[in-house]
Amino acid sequence: MCGICCTVSLTAEIFKPYFLDYTNLQRRGPDSSHQLLETDCTYKYSCFFSGHVLHLRGQLTPQPLKDRNGNIFLWNGEVFGGVEVQDTSNDTRVMFEHITSCDSEHDILSLISKVQGPWAFIYYQKEKHNLWFGRDFFGRRSLLWGFGDNPEVALCLASALESSSLTDVKQWHEVPASGIFKFNLSTSAELKSIHLTHFLWMSATEEEQLEKGQSFLTVENQKYPAKITYEEGMLIAPITPLNKKIPELLSKSNPPALSNSVSLEDLKMLMSELHRENTESFIKVLSAAVKKRVSCLPKVTNLLTSKGKLANVAILFSGGIDSMMLAALADRNLPAEEPIDLLNVAFMMRQNANVKKLQKKPGPVSQHQDDGMAHKDFNPFDVPDRITGRLGWKELKSLNPGRIWNFVEIDVTHNELEQMRELHISQLVQPLNTVLDDSIGCAIWFASRGIGMLKCNGEKKPYTSTSKVVLTGMVPRDTCWLSRHRPKIYHEKVRKVSRRT
Incomplete structure (x- = not known):
């Protein structure tokens, strides 16, 4: 895994980005370490990016990545399918090229929905003044967010905490893996508040996501008021819907007692042709993974x-x-x-x-x-x-x-x-x-x-x-x-x- 970090300030004044000790992030990515400060003088906000790379695929690609249009990308993940990555290519570079070619929110969310594998990312969309971030559906890559009482910092995202991270560790939480977030920097800087859009995975229910997201943003942030908007139907979950049908035996008021002993019927079932085929299929899928x-x-x-x-x-x-x-x-x-x-x-x-x-x-x-x-x-x-x-x-x-x-x-x-x-x-x-x-x-x-x-x-x-x-x-x-x-x-x-x- 790599170490990625982004600190957002709703002011154009150059704040000190080294309030964080980057030792733990550098341990996540020992092969390359770079920092980048992006300041917008029109809307008066600043973003500090820090990327630390563990080289696993293709050519070593330092992070953060920045193109000629000012877009910036941090990626901690691996693409195993959904988006084509050649054996000699680097998935960070491929994902950056794909995401910077997206023209709309729908395009970005459609791209993210396709990615198979563990990931966490941070993407600064220069032209539209948006900061996108999130984790995969299962939350297999670490990404934390903190809304501290530091007047210079509105939001900080990081793969790992440091001993000197902001203030109290209680102000840090895992970024919910319930969807993808978009931080509108221009509106937030003008109104001195945090404006987030939470794009929910299509399979998740609205009630669960409202409970997850809002508690972090309204309770933990001391300086900037927060507004979160929820959007559904644009981010497709990469899983098969869960079978929620209750078996007949379990629906009875007095179900049979559970037993750890193996019966002759159990052995016959395990030796059946169907179970042999299922076993071979499982081994084939796991071997491919x-x-x-x-x-x-x-x-x-x-x-x-x-x-x-x-x-x-x-x-x-x-x-x-x-x-x-x-x-x-x-x-x-x-x-x-x-x-x-x-x-x-x-x-x-x-x-x-x-x-x-x-x-x-x-x-x-x-x-x-x-x-x-x-x-x-x-x-x-x-x-x-x-x-x-x-x-x-x-x-x-x-x-x-x-x-x-x-x-x-x-x-x-x-x-x-x-x-x-x-x-x-x-x-x-x-x-x-x-x-x-x-x-x-x-x-x-x-x-x-x-x-x-x-x-x-x-x-x-x-x-x-x-x-x-x-x-x-x-x-x-x-x-x-x-x-x-x-x-x-x-x-x-x-x-x-x-x-x-």
């Missing part, structure tokens, strides 16, 4: 060094079915000579009473003793994901022994966890602050940093992953709403559950 994700990466780093070839792709690897599936599909879609990094994160555990009992308990040798994980030699980093990760690594090596599988053991001590959480992770997770946000954020941060130990010829050596792409299958499992909404299926019925999603 992985192929798009790992293709067209710059290969300049994949040179033969003293340590051998460097990996371009890594997997957040626990040895579970999700990460095993992604690793197998990456193996299918990458050249045979390219290594794959398997990043296995283990947070240090304490030796509790149960482990002590297992140490004293006589019995047969543990099935994991061959891996050096017998209970008699307690290792605080032999967490369940480390054990299954090693077993999965062995299975992958047996499936394709010609591939270099780098099993990277990333051990995180209590002290390092607390230190990195305070220095980096908490800032990146903000404004989200739940326990789940922290847990997922810590795991992804340590994995993507890629610093660990690599077992080579029976010895462990320090290793740092060079991969710019990290595949993870944790989102469906760890952020899924199914288990926590199961009781509500019967108490509030499926109709209310669907509204929560």
Whole structure:
């Protein structure tokens, strides 16, 4: 991902753009960093743009992009379909060329509706004095907005917060992924107020979007009054409508008890021709998605060094079915000579009473003793994901022994966890602050940093992953709403559950 930022001032006076520390944004985009100040003396407003690029496709394209007409573009995303991007082209450049050729609001929204993939963007339309911004339908790229009490700043957009960001972090929120926003700068500067148009995704309901957008703009902004207008029907959601039909069994007043046991009928159903076809279809679709994700990466780093070839792709690897599936599909879609990094994160555990009992308990040798994980030699980093990760690594090596599988053991001590959480992770997770946000954020941060130990010829050596792409299958499992909404299926019925999603 890239780091993008835009600060808007409803005055033509040159304000100090460096009130933000850009360290976190630069970490999002280490390959190129540039800033640009745009001032309009007619309507008296200023916009400061900052772009930090992580190079993933085509030629390195510095941001912000600006054309001869004064249009400015910041893009943090990847185009996997909908808009044609050649293998040797850069999607930021392609999107800029397309969006600057749009003549109307309808053209811009039609273009955005076509894009398949994760994205967040900021687009300054010079001629019409509009600032467009937003995220994809699923909110897969970070974009925050802040309406602080700084008299020089009307609005600030950023991929990540910094330790010195404006004022209180409570004044920052995620830009709602419920549609695309247009900030009319000329009208806002003249009236000294914030005039926004919110173009809603076609599949969303008006009531939900009104509740989302207005609370941020009317409550959080202290200096400038805000006016938001909602438009529907011009932005087409890229998903199939949700099936809200209630199954007959669930509609009964006393539904059957749920069971975790597998019956003979369940096995027959799974072995049927229909389920086999569905499984093959699923693997085909997922394989195509992985192929798009790992293709067209710059290969300049994949040179033969003293340590051998460097990996371009890594997997957040626990040895579970999700990460095993992604690793197998990456193996299918990458050249045979390219290594794959398997990043296995283990947070240090304490030796509790149960482990002590297992140490004293006589019995047969543990099935994991061959891996050096017998209970008699307690290792605080032999967490369940480390054990299954090693077993999965062995299975992958047996499936394709010609591939270099780098099993990277990333051990995180209590002290390092607390230190990195305070220095980096908490800032990146903000404004989200739940326990789940922290847990997922810590795991992804340590994995993507890629610093660990690599077992080579029976010895462990320090290793740092060079991969710019990290595949993870944790989102469906760890952020899924199914288990926590199961009781509500019967108490509030499926109709209310669907509204929560």
